[in-house]
Amino acid sequence: MDKENTTMKNDTSTPRGGGDNTSQVISIPQDHHSAGISERTWNIFQKILDAPSLYPERQRKPREQRFDDLMRWLKKYRYINGSYNEYGMDIVGFENEDEYVEHYTGHLEAFKTYQFYRMKNSIIPRPLNAVLSDDKFVFSSYMESVCPGIVPKTFLYVHQGGKVAVKPGIFTDALAAIKELPDGKYVCKPTLGQCGRNIIIITVKHHHFTLNNGLTVDDIKKGFEKEPYIIQEFLVQHKLMEKLNPSSVNTLRIITTKFNHSSHLFTAMVRAGTTDSLVDNAAAGGTFIGIDFDSGKLQKYGCYHDKPRETRHPVSGISYEGYQIPFWKESLELVKYLHIF
Numbered sequence: 001m002d003k004e005n006t007t008m009k010n011d012t013s014t015p016r017g018g019g020d021n022t023s024q025v026i027s028i029p030q031d032h033h034s035a036g037i038s039e040r041t042w043n044i045f046q047k048i049l050d051a052p053s054l055y056p057e058r059q060r061k062p063r064e065q066r067f068d069d070l071m072r073w074l075k076k077y078r079y080i081n082g083s084y085n086e087y088g089m090d091i092v093g094f095e096n097e098d099e100y101v102e103h104y105t106g107h108l109e110a111f112k113t114y115q116f117y118r119m120k121n122s123i124i125p126r127p128l129n130a131v132l133s134d135d136k137f138v139f140s141s142y143m144e145s146v147c148p149g150i151v152p153k154t155f156l157y158v159h160q161g162g163k164v165a166v167k168p169g170i171f172t173d174a175l176a177a178i179k180e181l182p183d184g185k186y187v188c189k190p191t192l193g194q195c196g197r198n199i200i201i202i203t204v205k206h207h208h209f210t211l212n213n214g215l216t217v218d219d220i221k222k223g224f225e226k227e228p229y230i231i232q233e234f235l236v237q238h239k240l241m242e243k244l245n246p247s248s249v250n251t252l253r254i255i256t257t258k259f260n261h262s263s264h265l266f267t268a269m270v271r272a273g274t275t276d277s278l279v280d281n282a283a284a285g286g287t288f289i290g291i292d293f294d295s296g297k298l299q300k301y302g303c304y305h306d307k308p309r310e311t312r313h314p315v316s317g318i319s320y321e322g323y324q325i326p327f328w329k330e331s332l333e334l335v336k337y338l339h340i341f
Contacts, residue, residue: 026068037074044080045070051085056308059092066090086305137191137230146341150334155181156231157191162224174224175217178231179207185234188220190227196279196286198223202231212278240326241270245315248273248280252325253288254335263339265293265332270325272302274314287313289320296328297321 029035032042049067053060061069069089073081081089088094143151156164156177163171178186181204188200200220201212211220223229241250250272256263268291271280280286287310290299300321301309312319325331 026064028064028067035071037071041074041080044082048082048084051306052308053090054085054303054308055088055091055094058088058094060090061092135191136189136193137228140230140232143338147338150338152187152232152235154230154232155186158188158224158229158231160224160226160228162221174229175221178202178204178209181209181231186231187234188229188231190223191230192227196277199278201234201278238326240324243316244270244272244313244318244323245274245280247276247315248278248286250280252291252331254331256335256339258339263336265336268293270298272313291325291328293332296325296331298323298325 032039035042037045045067048070049063060066066084070081070084073079073084084090137154137157140151140154144154156174158164158174159171162174164174164177166172166177183205184203186202186204188202190198193199200215200223203210203212211217235249237249244250250270252268253271254268255266257266258264269288270291271286271288273280273286275285277285285304287302287304289302291297292299298320300311302311302313302320303309311321
């Protein structure tokens, strides 16, 4: 950090990170010019600093020290630590930032290039696991081949530009193809989408269709022009999962690791939507709640990326702690089996 931007002196009152016995007392610069950073970065810093603690029962570092943490991270990794509050780095003695590595470290230019070509719908070399995790159509096709019936059925793949292949080399208009689907509800989403963006619910009846949230045909056509989409069956979830938040399909996120030729459970959570959201993504305001492995019951807190945790769902009012997840043992066995592939 530039010496002219801060005034520092040794102090032992508040440890930095998670165990350092010395810290710095820093005066925050008046604006982005004196801090030596862009106005955009300055504004993001202020947003992080103004955000409430996600761990209100713990002592928080002074604002000056939190600003210094953000500046040092920016200097070290050339990237803003947007997860600073989320991972408890703002809490005294809670987390040591030196134990974390920014996920774009050393790959900033490669990441930008990858994003550019990905949105251009171009094929670029990348590991198979990146293809499987990023492309919903590839993932769905792969999973259907190794474990039929485990993923929602895909009815249409809409190429960028709004065309659907009916035979090799023969295409038809996507809107016309949608009208020919059997009556019912469908989910339309970008194949390369993230964070629950641009999800559309299509209802087909007697060769006509309607869209959710007042969307129009022009809206969906614009989406098709920008990027490829898939249209899949609409899932009806278990009543106990629906009870958490009725407007979204609430999902289990079970993480496994693989070693010694077998898969092992690592951690698990439920993601649930909030308000009237169609999706459960945390980036769209959804909450995530830990699951006890032995019992399949929810733990005490629902957590967010940008606000304090809570013990009850904000819409349904359900208390998280002890809430039973249906078919828990079956879910664990399934993910362990799938990790073999």
